[in-house]
Amino acid sequence: MFDNTARLSLKYPKKVPKDYHISQMQYTFDFIYLLYKRDVSIEGAINSVAYEYSLSKDYLLDYLVENKYLMNKTDKDELSSQLKQYNTKALKKILKKHGLKTSGKRQKIEERILKNCLIGNNYYLSSKSKVFYKNKKRRMDIFTDYLSDNYYFDEFNEFYMDNYRKKEERIPVEFIKLHINKSAEDKNHDSFILNNRIMAEHFSKKEKYGKMLEYTLINYCMDLNPIWKINDLKKHTGINATTYDNLMFLNDKLTKNTIISTYFVVWDSFNFERIIVPKYEGYRSLKDLLNLKDPSKIIGDLEKKFYGNDDLKIKRITQKTLFDF
Known part of the structure; x- marks a missing residue:
């Protein structure tokens, strides 16, 4: 065990905000799960998650939009990308459900859905949300196994979302290197020593x-x-x-x-x-x-x-x- 009294933060090197150690990941995951697996409406998922975690519904919506887990349906490029995840039969079901024509080639069907804003309410689930959901277990395992004693999950989660395609063994090493480089940049002796010690222990566990x-x-x-x-x-x-x-x-x-x-x-x-x-x-x-x-x-x-x-x-x-x- 190390002699540090608090986790290390790149984002808040001097004073970490109160409750920063409480991760936003779980309620983000729960929200995505309700939409992705339970077919709950966006409004219903927001109501449910906000109630479960004692959050303001406005705060939750703003957080999801700001972090691009929810996208505004006016973003045509992203919505077009979403439509490609549906087969033609599924798109026709959406049109039929809203009493619209289902005839024509796929291009016409997509245009009809786009024109009538049939996916989502005011927002729709982004591709980032699905990546977030599918990689949750791997991400949590990496953090728990190597980093949870010394770092904040929120910062690791941001790093992971940008680096999830890398080999699993490289992710914790490169995350710790970020902290080593930052402590060197800040000329912070104690942080530099501690982060190098954490890296040494990581490689010790890996033999x-x-x-x-x-x-x-x-x-x-x-x-x-x-x-x-x-x-x-x-x-x-x-x-x-x-x-x-x-x-x-x-x-x-x-x-x-x-x-x-x-x-x-x-x-x-x-x-x-x-x-x-x-x-x-x-x-x-x-x-x-x-x-x-x-x-x-x-x-x-x-x-x-x-x-x-x-x-x-x-x-x-x-x-x-x-x-x-």
């Missing part, structure tokens, strides 16, 4: 220890050179306990040579103008840790030598480039 090692060593390098905490070094604890635990775990899974060689690759992916702990010093500390020397002494020596040094006067550390694995 992809080489990838887990990369993200663990990214945090190790950042522990040695906290480039966005230069004005707050007194509160920096050196090698984080979780980073240490991950390194010890990987020490049993991989060879020391693999860990050391990956360390140099990761280090070289950073471009420091100024450094606190040089690369070779970092290598020696890592080697000592892997050789199971006293970790408290190693970490204590680092803190004393680099973080507790009153003569250390570094006003600025910049990072021109991050890494790109």
